[in-house]
Amino acid sequence: MATGDSTRHATIEDVARAAGVSRAAVSKVLRGAYGVSPDMRQRVTTAIKELGYRPRVSARGMRGATYTLGIEIPDFTNHFFAQIIDGANAELAGTPYQLIIAPADPVHPEGYRAIEALADRQVDGLVAVSPMVSSAWLEDLAPRIPLVMLGRHDENPQRYDTVVGDDDAGTQLVLSHLLELGHRDIVHLTLTEDITKCQPGTPHEIRLRRYQETMVEAGLADHVRVVRAEPGRHEAYKAAMALLESADRPTAIYAAHDETALGVLHAVAELGLTADDVSVVGYDDTDIAGHPQMSLTSVNQSGMEMGARAIALLLERIAGRTSPRRLTIAPRLVVRDSTAPPRQQESSSAHRQASTD
Amino acid sequence: MATGDSTRHATIEDVARAAGVSRAAVSKVLRGAYGVSPDMRQRVTTAIKELGYRPRVSARGMRGATYTLGIEIPDFTNHFFAQIIDGANAELAGTPYQLIIAPADPVHPEGYRAIEALADRQVDGLVAVSPMVSSAWLEDLAPRIPLVMLGRHDENPQRYDTVVGDDDAGTQLVLSHLLELGHRDIVHLTLTEDITKCQPGTPHEIRLRRYQETMVEAGLADHVRVVRAEPGRHEAYKAAMALLESADRPTAIYAAHDETALGVLHAVAELGLTADDVSVVGYDDTDIAGHPQMSLTSVNQSGMEMGARAIALLLERIAGRTSPRRLTIAPRLVVRDSTAPPRQQESSSAHRQASTD
DNA sequence: GCCCTCTTGTAGATCGGTCTACATCAGCGT
DNA sequence: ACGCTGATGTAGACCGATCTACAAGAGGGC
Known part of the structure; x- marks a missing residue:
């Protein structure tokens, strides 16, 4: 037929x-x-x-170029990564290159498999967001294929480029903001240890360390309090529920990223609390953070720009550059309604001044 | 060196x-x-x-299979599509196949280019979400590569499969809900015409038509009111602002999908209105719709399931099936706080019976 | 008229796999 | 002893491009 x-x-x-x-x-x-x-x-x-x-690209790939660039992304449901792709794709418009994206295997989320899959498909260049793969492995991969890593603070990568947000400065912005508002009981809600500790210098690890250091510097060493949750909004929600219903509820929560922060806000709303009871700060300034009904204070590090810059670096490498480069995207704190001064809780008489802004 | x-x-x-x-x-x-x-x-x-x-996959592709399946997706910032990918990826776990995703060219969002790009790369099978490409073109492509289309209500596709939500039934659910609450001034906010009309039977076109028909059936022919906006949350927001600030503000807005609905909610919140002033319904039941601070009434059609089913059909086709199949995902209305009975309008030039049932 | 260069087009090797056809060999029934 | 069968491994064509080396012809300078 x-x-x-x-x-x-x-x-x-x-x-x-x-x-x-x-x-x-x-x-x-x-x-x-x-x-x-x-x-x-x-x-x-x-x-x-x-x-x-x-x-046919396969046939081309046997000898020449495939005109294909690959991006490995660990998680699609996180809007920050979607922004990265958007930026990358926009940067590629008008070039002969086609972008393809490989999602990390849900069973092995480290990213090795997806990165290898792209390499096996002979992409001309590769961008990856994989905090958990070892830098030695990347050094081994890089000579075979132009490589740009996102969000890796590796010491001195020899053969690949990196584009990072300044997580140190971003965290500094968050804590300055919270401290200025008068908070002392600031909890850091981050991800499970195997994610932050697998490789040194992951964004989450830096945010954590900087949180600890800044708290100590502010004389709040005894207020340092770190809570960990599995990835995902729901896990963050559960952790936040436990935290907010505990005897010593913090006045502020610095969440590892917006995904986590949204889970916290979920718990906050469900318990009938407001920003006056507990301030919440996120990281990434996902688009939903700017929605007036969410209004989450967050650190913007422009995923669009990160994606675009990564592609630009990759094209440079494909054009012949071999010396490694690192690009740092400056973070910017966007203050919204999810943060407010802590409620006066010492004396019962004093009500905090109605300061609307 | x-x-x-x-x-x-x-x-x-x-x-x-x-x-x-x-x-x-x-x-x-x-x-x-x-x-x-x-x-x-x-x-x-x-x-x-x-x-x-x-x-090397390229070399394999010259004669045999590439063990690669492709998905073309028009827009990454829309969480519904992310869910589709997630479902597809989950379905593929444990198989030898690798999923790669091609984003549509931002300049030519119809999807032809991205689909061709995947075909050029010799994927063993292809899933696409492209309401705007012509079905004739797809019939031409399909004999060369197993193909499953998402969200296409094509009459009788001969060589490819389809997975669709029942947009007709979904819209019916939405309007029944709003009518039961007592709404009569129900506006449908949909996308610009070139998107809904390019091909007949796009999801948005069906939702629109069903809206019109149901309104007429309910004796509200003179209340039919369709507003169109460019894609994107911000455009929806602008359109909603104009609508809500107009003289005859509707009591309910049925938005084409959650992306649009979030823009509407933005306007609602910014104008200091609540669900008592104007009810809002979305479509897709994106995860953020379930957040207590958003609490958007929406139609769930499980993107995860659609993605998973599409992959399952694709694997069947790769295994040898040639007869076309269509799968319909039943929609489910999830009622949340963004819908409420309309406020009793005391006196207006328009005199209508308060039909509280 | 002769050599030299520049332009245009072709032949054929090559990339790294898969797949078909076939050779080899052991075991086995008769 | 003799084919028959089934299991195992190999040789070599093949897929569809790119790329190198080279041939043919046109013009140009002396």
């Missing part, structure tokens, strides 16, 4: 025959190579259009 | 030499083909591990 064998994919051979030239000639036209007369180009172009010919 | 030439990628030839067998033998082991003695398998496996050999 309709096996479609008649519609078999045209090859470069078919085009050559139709145009009355050699395969090599067609290849030249395709690649815009030197040594093509206007006449021949015309004939070949016509034949290509007539046959609906499209070169 | 460290050109990394020493770390050159090992080929099947290298493995064969190291194991003292032929290339064909190694290939057999790789594919788990028939005719391999335990002894040879052992030697080959050892050599593979020793050399860190990984087969």
Whole structure:
């Protein structure tokens, strides 16, 4: 029946025959190579259009480039990563490159498998967001394929580039804000240890360390309090519920990122609490954070820009650069309604001044 | 210098030499083909591990399968699509297939380019969410590559499968709910015409038509009111602002999908209105809709399930099925706080009966 | 007229796998 | 002893591009 064998994919051979030239000639036209007369180009172009010919990337990949760049992303439900892809994709508009994205295996979320999958597919360059893979492994991979890593604070990567947010400065902004508001009982809600500790210098680990240091510097060493939760909004919600219903409820929670912060806000809302009871700060300034019904104070580090910059670096590498580069995106605290001065809780008489802003 | 030439990628030839067998033998082991003695398998496996050999997908693709499935997605910032990918990826866990995702070109969002890009890369199967490409074009593509389309209500696709939500029933649920609450001034906020009209039977077009029909059936023909906005939350917000500040503000807005609904809620909140002033309903039941601070009434059609089902159909096709199949996901209305009975309007030039049932 | 260069096009090797066809060999029934 | 069968392994064509090396012809300077 309709096996479609008649519609078999045209090859470069078919085009050559139709145009009355050699395969090599067609290849030249395709690649815009030197040594093509206007006449021949015309004939070949016509034949290509007539046959609906499209070169197969697999065949190209055997010798030349695939004109494909890959991005490995650990989690699609996190909007921050979606922004990164958006930025990358926008940067690629107008170039001959096509972006493909490989999601990390849900069973092995470290990212090795997805990165290898992209490398196996001969992408011309690779961007990855994988805090958990070892830098030695990356150094080993990099000579075979141009590589840009996002969010890795590796000491001195020799063969790959990095684009990072300044998690140190971002955390500083968060804590300055909370301390200025008058908070002392500030909890840091971060992710489970195996995620922050697998490799040194993950964004979450830096945020954690900086939180601890800043608290100590502010003379609040005895107020340092770290709570850990599995990834995901729901896990954050559960952890926050436990925290907020405990005897010594903190007045502020610095969440590892917006995903976590949204879980915290969920708990806050469900318990009928407000920002006057507990302030919440996130990280990433996901678009939903700016929604007036959410109004989450958060650190913006522009995922769009990170994605775009990563692609720019990658294109440089593909063009020949070999010296490693690091780009740091400056963070910016966006203050919204989820943070407020702590309620006066010492004396019962004093009510805090109604300070609306 | 460290050109990394020493770390050159090992080929099947290298493995064969190291194991003292032929290339064909190694290939057999790789594919788990028939005719391999335990002894040879052992030697080959050892050599593979020793050399860190990984087969190149490009080379495989020249003759055999690439073990790659592709998904084309128009927009990453929409969480519903992220859920689809998540579902697809989960379904693929444990199979030898790797999922890769191609985002639509921001300049040409119809999806032709991204779909072609995946086809060019010899994926073994393809899932796409492209309401705007022509079905004739898909029929032409399908014989060359197993194809499953999401959200297409095409009449009788011959060579590809479809997975759809029942947009008709979903819209029915929405309007029944609003009408039962006592609403009559129900506006439908949908997308610009070129998106809903490019191909007949897009989800948004069906939702629109069903809205119109149901209003007429309910005797509210003169209350039919359709507003259109460009895609994106911000455009929806602007349209909603104009609508809510107009003289005859509706009591309810049925938004084309959650992305739009969030823009509406933004406007509602910014104007200091509540669900008592204007009810809002979305579509997709994006995870943020369930957040207590958003609490958006929405139609759930489980993106996770759609993604998973699409992959399941695709695997069937790859296994040999050629008869087309259609799967319909039943929608489910999730009622939350964004909908409420309309406020009793005391006196207006428009005199209508307060029909509280 | 001769050599030299530049342009245009082609032949054929090559990339790294898969797959078909076939050779080899052991065991086995008659 | 003799084919027959089934298991195991190999040789070599093949997939569809790119890329190198080279041939043919056109013009140009002396």
